[in-house]
Amino acid sequence: MVKIKNTFYVTTPLYYVNDKPHIGSAYTTIAADVLARFHRLKGEKVFFLTGTDEHGEKIAKAAAEKGKQPKEFLDELLPFFTDCWKKLNISHDYFIRTTDLMHEKAVIKFFKKIYDNGDIYLGEYEGHYCVPCESYYLESQLKGKNCPTCGKETQLMRENSYFFRLSKYQQALLGYIESNDFILPETRKNEIVNFIRQGLQDLSISRTSIKWGIPVPLNKNHVIYVWFDALLNYITAIGYGSDSKKFKSIWPADVHLMGKEIVRFHAVIWPAMLLSAGLELPKKVFGHGWLTVEGEKMSKSKGNVIDPIEVSEKYSVDAFRYFILREISFGSDGDYSEKALVQRINSELADGLGNLLNRTVVMIEKYFDGKIPKAVNISKEEKELRDLTLKKAVEAGKQIDLMEFHKALYSVWEIINASNKYINDMKPWELAKENQKEKLGNVLYTLAESLRITSILLLPFMPETAEKIQKQLGLEEQKFDDALKWNLIKEGTQTGKAEILFKKIEEKEEK
Numbered sequence: 031m032v033k034i035k036n037t038f039y040v041t042t043p044l045y046y047v048n049d050k051p052h053i054g055s056a057y058t059t060i061a062a063d064v065l066a067r068f069h070r071l072k073g074e075k076v077f078f079l080t081g082t083d084e085h086g087e088k089i090a091k092a093a094a095e096k097g098k099q100p101k102e103f104l105d106e107l108l109p110f111f112t113d114c115w116k117k118l119n120i121s122h123d124y125f126i127r128t129t130d131l132m133h134e135k136a137v138i139k140f141f142k143k144i145y146d147n148g149d150i151y152l153g154e155y156e157g158h159y160c161v162p163c164e165s166y167y168l169e170s171q172l173k174g175k176n177c178p179t180c181g182k183e184t185q186l187m188r189e190n191s192y193f194f195r196l197s198k199y200q201q202a203l204l205g206y207i208e209s210n211d212f213i214l215p216e217t218r219k220n221e222i223v224n225f226i227r228q229g230l231q232d233l234s235i236s237r238t239s240i241k242w243g244i245p246v247p248l249n250k251n252h253v254i255y256v257w258f259d260a261l262l263n264y265i266t267a268i269g270y271g272s273d274s275k276k277f278k279s280i281w282p283a284d285v286h287l288m289g290k291e292i293v294r295f296h297a298v299i300w301p302a303m304l305l306s307a308g309l310e311l312p313k314k315v316f317g318h319g320w321l322t323v324e325g326e327k328m329s330k331s332k333g334n335v336i337d338p339i340e341v342s343e344k345y346s347v348d349a350f351r352y353f354i355l356r357e358i359s360f361g362s363d364g365d366y367s368e369k370a371l372v373q374r375i376n377s378e379l380a381d382g383l384g385n386l387l388n389r390t391v392v393m394i395e396k397y398f399d400g401k402i403p404k405a406v407n408i409s410k411e412e413k414e415l416r417d418l419t420l421k422k423a424v425e426a427g428k429q430i431d432l433m434e435f436h437k438a439l440y441s442v443w444e445i446i447n448a449s450n451k452y453i454n455d456m457k458p459w460e461l462a463k464e465n466q467k468e469k470l471g472n473v474l475y476t477l478a479e480s481l482r483i484t485s486i487l488l489l490p491f492m493p494e495t496a497e498k499i500q501k502q503l504g505l506e507e508q509k510f511d512d513a514l515k516w517n518l519i520k521e522g523t524q525t526g527k528a529e530i531l532f533k534k535i536e537e538k539e540e541k
C-alpha cells in the first residue's frame with residue numbers, strides 16, 4: 031500500500047478545564063510549539079494539536095462547586111486557555127474540546143467498533159477511585175488511603191462497568207515498546223516495561239455513578255470513562271470517524287508530549303485501544319518532568335501557582351519561552367524561579383545575544399551606511415567562527431529533533447559566545463580607526479552571518495526575537511536549511527534600525 035501520511039503530527043495532552051493554565055501546562059504546550067515551528071521551518075507539513083479535556087467527575091465537581099452546569103462552567107473558563115496560548119505565541123493548527131459534537135460522535139463509533147471486535151464486556155468493578163487523577167488504583171498501590179500519584183484521598187467505589195480487554199494486549203505492547211524508541215526518555219520506558227510485566231488488568235471504561243460524559247452506546251445508564259474519551263481526541267481531531275482522507279494523511283502521531291505522570295495512559299492504554307481498533311500506533315510518547323516553584327510543589331493552597339501570562343507580561347513572552355526550555359533539561363524535573371529567570375535574561379538574552387546584535391548592526395550603520403559589507407580574503411579567525419557556527423547549527427538541529435531543547439539552546443549560545451569573543455578579539459572599532467576597511471568588512475560580514483544563523487536556530491523557541499533579528503539584519507524569510515549554509519547574506523543588503531532586543535533587569539538583592 032502506498033504510504034500517504036505526509037504530515038508531522040505533534041500533540042499536547044488535553045488540559046482539564048477546572049482552573050486557569052499555569053506554567054506546568056504552558057511548559058508542555060511551549061515544547062510542542064517548538065517542535066511544530068521547527069518542522070515547519072524545515073519545510074514540512076505540520077499538524078499541531080492541543081485542546082481541553084471537558085468530561086468526568088473532576089469537571090462536574092468543579093462546576094457544581096460554583097453552582098454552574100458543566101458546559102456553562104467550561105465555556106466561561108475556556109478563554110483562559112485560548113487567550114493564554116495566543117499570548118504565548120502557540121501556533122497550534124487545531125484546538126479540540128472533548129465536548130465537541132464531532133469528537134463525541136467519533137468516540138461512540140470507536141467504542142462500537144471495538145465492542146463489535148469483542149474487546150469490551152460488561153462486569154462489576156470495585157476499586158479505589160481518585161477524582162483529581164480520574165483513575166482507579168489497587169489497594170496495594172495506595173499510600174495509606176491516598177492516591178499514589180497526587181496524594182489526595184481516594185474513595186472506594188463499586189459499580190457495574192464495561193471493561194476493555196487491556197490484558198489481551200500485554201504481549202503486543204511489550205513487543206512494540208521493546209523494539210522501538212516508542213517511550214522517551216529511557217527512564218520512563220523502563221518504568222512502563224516493568225509496569226506491564228507485572229501483568230495488565232482489564233480496564234473499567236464506563237461509569238454509572240457519573241452523568242457528565244459521553245453516553246455508552248447501547249446502554250445509556252453508563253457514561254464513557256473520561257480517559258477513554260479524552261485519549262481518542264488524538265484521532266478524532268484529525269478526521270477519524272469523519273474524514274478518512276485527512277486522517278490517513280496525518281495519522282500516526284509523530285510525538286505525543288506530556289508530563290511524566292500520564293505516560294502510563296499514553297503508553298499502555300492508548301496503544302492497546304488503537305491495536306484493538308486495528309489502527310497504527312503513535313511513533314513516540316515523550317514524558318517530561320515536573321516543575322516546582324522555588325523548590326516547592328506548585329499548589330493553590332500554597333499560593334505559589336505561577337501564571338504564564340503574568341510572567342510574559344512582566345518579562346516578555348520570548349524570555350519566558352526561552353527560560354523554561356533552557357533552564358530545565360526536558361525529561362527531568364526542574365525548578366522555576368524568578369531569580370533564575372532574571373539572571374538568564376540579563377546574562378544570556380540582554381548581554382549575550384542582545385549586545386551582539388546591537389553592536390553588529392550599529393557598526394554596519396556607522397561604518398558602512400547600513401549596507402552589509404563584503405567579505406574578501408578572510409583570515410583564520412573568520413574561518414574559525416564560520417566553522418564553529420555551522421557545526422553548532424547542525425548539532426542544534428539534531429538536538430531539537432531529539433527533543434533535547436536545553437542542549438539545543440546551549441549549542442546556539444556557543445555560537446553567540448564565540449561571536450562575542452570574536453568581536454572582542456578583532457576590535458572592529460580599532461580597525462575602523464586605522465581605516466582597515468577590508469578587515470572591518472570581513473568582521474562585520476562574519477558577525478552578520480553568524481547572527482543570521484542564530485536567528486534561524488532561535489525561531490522555534492523565540493519567534494518574535496528571531497523576527498526582530500532578521501529585520502535588523504535586513505533578511506528575507508529564512509528556512510532551516512539556510513542555517514546550514516554560509517555566505518547567504520548578499521553584499522549591500524540594507525540593514526534595519528538597530529533596536530534593543532532585551533532590556534536588562536535590576537536584580538533584587540537577596541536578604
Ligand code: MSP
Nearest residue numbers: 043044045046054055083260261288289290320321
Ligand atoms: N486531562 C488529562 C490529560 C488527558 S490527555 C488525553 C490531564 N490534564 S492536566 O490538566 O491535569 O495535565 C495536563 C498536563 O500538564 C500534563 O502533561 C501534566 O504533566 C502537565 N502538568 C501539570 N502540572 C505540572 C507541573 N507542575 N509541571 C510540569 N507539568 C505539569 O492530565
